[in-house]
Amino acid sequence: MREVAIPRRMRAAVLTAPRVCEIRTVETPAPERDQVLIRVEGCGVCGSNLPRWEGRPWFKYPTEPGSPGHEGWGRVVAVGYGVTGVDVGQRVAFLSDHAFAEYDVASASSLVSLPSRLDGAAVPGEPLGCIMNIWRRAMITPGHTVAIIGLGFLGAMLTQLASRSGARVIAISQRAFSRDLARSMGAREQIDLNMTDEEIVKRVDLATDGAGCDVVIEVVGLQRPLDLAARLCRVRGRLVIAGFHQDGPRHVDLFLWNWRGLDVINAHEREQAAYVSGMAAAIDALVSGRIEPDPLYTHRVPLDLASEAFDALGTRPDGFVKALVHP
Template structure:
């Protein structure tokens, strides 16, 4: 079988290896797609980790073989799953407990692991009916959070970004107001839309210093700040004196506990297979395995219309 190995900064190579065999509690999955996660871009750029590296964790595919202890899945079952490495490959072994039924969802849209991140962020925050919500960042994760918040019934859902195409997409996904922060003050818009009170919840989904600079200016006293963005590179600054005074509740929406990840995947895939959620408008770029380098370059460049890249087999 073929798999991609990151051999150095900006360089994947395709190698031929034997197909793996599942352990007793595992299944062998024929990979349909593996999503390119923003958390992997630093390694691709040479900013993190040693080489060679076998990255890729947002896998979907079809079970072709099950270990003897597996009773929940069998050959032919379509699944979305989380693997810890080697996702950019034609086949991968994964614990059966880390796989969830994909039903009739197109497999290149059955990305269970990023769904889990967004589900856990929204559930941990406990967005309530009638809340005023601000979302800074209308990329892939921001779009997922927006869709899930929409299911919670907010009063206002204000989305901010710097990209006109991203803001247009946020509007089609149901934002009550979009804000281009290059030309408008987000804090002023939120004050106007909430009668000067501020948002009950502000989600930061960019991973940038600029978003951290403004979240405290959009959120009401004792409101919640939710860190969804993946912050890499230089250390960040926050106005802690202001955050203390405002008594903000801080939610770090990054989860390393496997049980929490599995819970989020289960909920996300239930919503996806029931048609309550769709990734169809969000998976914007598809690349075959031999163009994996191009997939990562595109994810870094984010050309107009870009939301999410997947590598397909």
């Protein structure tokens, strides 16, 4: 086992109030039983970080150092008691909650090791694993017509995967920038989500000879795109809900769902093992070139400028898809 010097103190991002990110020097965490210590190379900024950044009445500030960074990758620098099969020096993507920091600890069972082919590559494991898990459950095959509603990082990556696998993708988004992006990811058609549902349904009917889509993936997380998604499915089509519906209960047109005999998939995972297997699938897809997310990492900033990454997430300027913070 190689020896690596580990400083007693490290730099970490701390949200001290809504929209205020400070870089503080704190104690470097020590790996406990079944944990490893990782020198963080980078951590993705996730849409789910936004409420923390903007502030909600029930959040307490300051946040714990490094929180809410959960899309980290880096190199193992120490292993805790009981850890087997993980070596110091190994490069990994990992699941944790404090990766906006120079060092973070993670459970050994949450790691996926990165092959040397990916040396130097950014590998935010959690969102890539999420994409592969949605992909697996969407069961898209060559020849399918697939509508994808919402073209952030997840929607754009699913567009790439589906197009490359031989499906015809109809990409639907409010932003012209995202629709252009979808075209570059292989989408055959792009539709403006600012049009009325009637207009969008008509466009999709025209494109599918009135049959509707084999699969529709909703990646927005709001009522209206969910309603629209169901309307775009063909009879016995598959409605895949990948959006995170957090702002209250939804009403669904169960008459329509019944009438069309839809298969409805909630493509969310809760088990750590499911995330880890999705991450492993993502590593395979990266190595084989089936997925190429790099053009979507549009904002890469050092830890000092983490607040710029959060800001971009909130304002979504044209050109923004996904931010990475490099401690």
